[in-house]
Amino acid sequence: AEHDLAPYRVIVLGDVPALEAEAVAALERHLVAGGGILLTVGPETDPGVANRSWARGGDGFLPAPIAEPVAPSGALFPRTVAGSHRALRAFIGTPQAAWHVTRVDRYLRLDAAAVPPGELQVLLALSDGSPLLVERRRGLGAVMMLTTSADPSWSDLALQPAFAPLIQGVVAHLGGRVFPPRNLLPGQALAHPGAGDEHTVNVVDDNGRDLPLAARTWRGKPVFATAPLARAGVYTVRDGLETTHYAVAVDPREGRLAPLGRERLRQLLAPVDPVSVARPERLRALFAAGARERHELWRHLVAAAVVLLVTELLLVRRTTRAERGVARRGPE
Numbered sequence: 001a002e003h004d005l006a007p008y009r010v011i012v013l014g015d016v017p018a019l020e021a022e023a024v025a026a027l028e029r030h031l032v033a034g035g036g037i038l039l040t041v042g043p044e045t046d047p048g049v050a051n052r053s054w055a056r057g058g059d060g061f062l063p064a065p066i067a068e069p070v071a072p073s074g075a076l077f078p079r080t081v082a083g084s085h086r087a088l089r090a091f092i093g094t095p096q097a098a099w100h101v102t103r104v105d106r107y108l109r110l111d112a113a114a115v116p117p118g119e120l121q122v123l124l125a126l127s128d129g130s131p132l133l134v135e136r137r138r139g140l141g142a143v144m145m146l147t148t149s150a151d152p153s154w155s156d157l158a159l160q161p162a163f164a165p166l167i168q169g170v171v172a173h174l175g176g177r178v179f180p181p182r183n184l185l186p187g188q189a190l191a192h193p194g195a196g197d198e199h200t201v202n203v204v205d206d207n208g209r210d211l212p213l214a215a216r217t218w219r220g221k222p223v224f225a226t227a228p229l230a231r232a233g234v235y236t237v238r239d240g241l242e243t244t245h246y247a248v249a250v251d252p253r254e255g256r257l258a259p260l261g262r263e264r265l266r267q268l269l270a271p272v273d274p275v276s277v278a279r280p281e282r283l284r285a286l287f288a289a290g291a292r293e294r295h296e297l298w299r300h301l302v303a304a305a306v307v308l309l310v311t312e313l314l315l316v317r318r319t320t321r322a323e324r325g326v327a328r329r330g331p332e
Contacts, residue, residue, distance in 0.1 A: 005030040009175030014150055015042030018049050031061050032139025036174025041108050042149035063136040063145045065111040075103040076126040085123050087173040090165035098162040106154040107147045144170055180218050184248045186230055191223040192237045206233040
């Protein structure tokens with residue numbers, strides 16, 4: 001608690017048994033202000049202390065409340081759930097091969113139901129479906145939690161070649177944000193670091209319109225800030241010879257874009273049985289083998305044209321007769 005956490009991008013808590021109240025408050029401020037926290041658990045982790053002080057009913061820095069350690073009868077194995085996540089970038093192309101020899105003998109179960117829907121993202125899971133690596137956004141920051149130990153006490157994950165790129169990817173993801181942020185949500189204000197006269201800095205939207213700036217502070221640092229931006233688009237800040245781009249867009253999590261597993265895909269497409277094709281030549285063979293039937297439409301088109309011509313002729317005759325009748329009677 002006596003240390004200033006502002007200079008640090010990521011704080012790592014490795015199997016911490018307890019924290020003083022001042023330290024908990026400092027970590028929460030660090031998180032909501034844009035910092036990252038990585039939590040790993042183990043034999044020293046006390047679920048009671050963690051839930052009371054760190055989770056605090058969903059308002060703390062713990063991603064979700066935890067239960068007592070689970071020791072399955074047989075070893076469990078990790079599997080990738082969110083293969084496109086930035087933290088797992090090192091495993092793109094081989095998302096499952098990295099974990100086939102990793103054993104997890106003990107882990108902490110998460111109470112995901114206590115977290116609002118959509119806030120807890122599972123990156124890695126165990127073979128019984130329990131979360132292994134999760135992420136939750138809090139304020140401008142994010143916290144990630146590994147539900148097993150980062151040493152060999154509960155699993156052999158730390159002894160596997162995949163461990164180093166996994167931790168590197170997690171830390172790079174948690175600490176990779178630029179502050180003030182340049183990717184904004186509608187309703188947030190653009191804050192550009194700088195001090196001095198705001199007339200030397202100007203910002204325009206993607207239609208070329210100038211936006212007013214005001215000198216303010218952001219996390220204790222001087223910035224030039226706009227009013228809250230409601231319109232999505234790209235905003236360009238020119239500060240002397242430097243140009244910086246800011247983007248306002250809807251949170252990508254609202255799109256719920258995530259790969260569907262084969263079983264889930266079968267449920268959604270039932271009773272159609274989906275076909276997965278990985279090789280281009282197999283795809284060509286499937287299309288070549290498909291039945292192709294020719295349907296000649298010209299007869300139907302000619303018949304429709306004849307019907308239209310006859311209908312037009314009848315309408316013309318009817319109109320002509322009506323006009324002749326009026327001409328015989330003369331004007332009234």
